[in-house]
Amino acid sequence: MRVDGKISAGYAIVCNCGAAFAVERLGVAVECPECGHTKLGVDIAAEYYLDTSRPVTRRSRVPVLRGATG
Numbered sequence: 001m002r003v004d005g006k007i008s009a010g011y012a013i014v015c016n017c018g019a020a021f022a023v024e025r026l027g028v029a030v031e032c033p034e035c036g037h038t039k040l041g042v043d044i045a046a047e048y049y050l051d052t053s054r055p056v057t058r059r060s061r062v063p064v065l066r067g068a069t070g
């Protein structure tokens with residue numbers, strides 16, 4: 001599970017199962033609405049912001065699931 005990019009509603013998350021969903025913020029844990037997999041928000045954030053292979057300003061282009069925020 002990782003952050004795909006910033007979106008207006010928060011962050012676009014892509015899960016290992018292939019699901020893409022949005023979260024308003026990277027909280028204590030982020031749960032995939034499709035498979036139920038969870039990952040610590042701090043781990044996701046660290047991987048996102050420490051990944052210098054691409055600009056952090058890149059915006060996500062994955063279609064996120066409606067109503068899956070939070």
Ligand SMILES: [Zn+2]
Nearest residue numbers: 015017032035
């Ligand atoms: Zn999943």
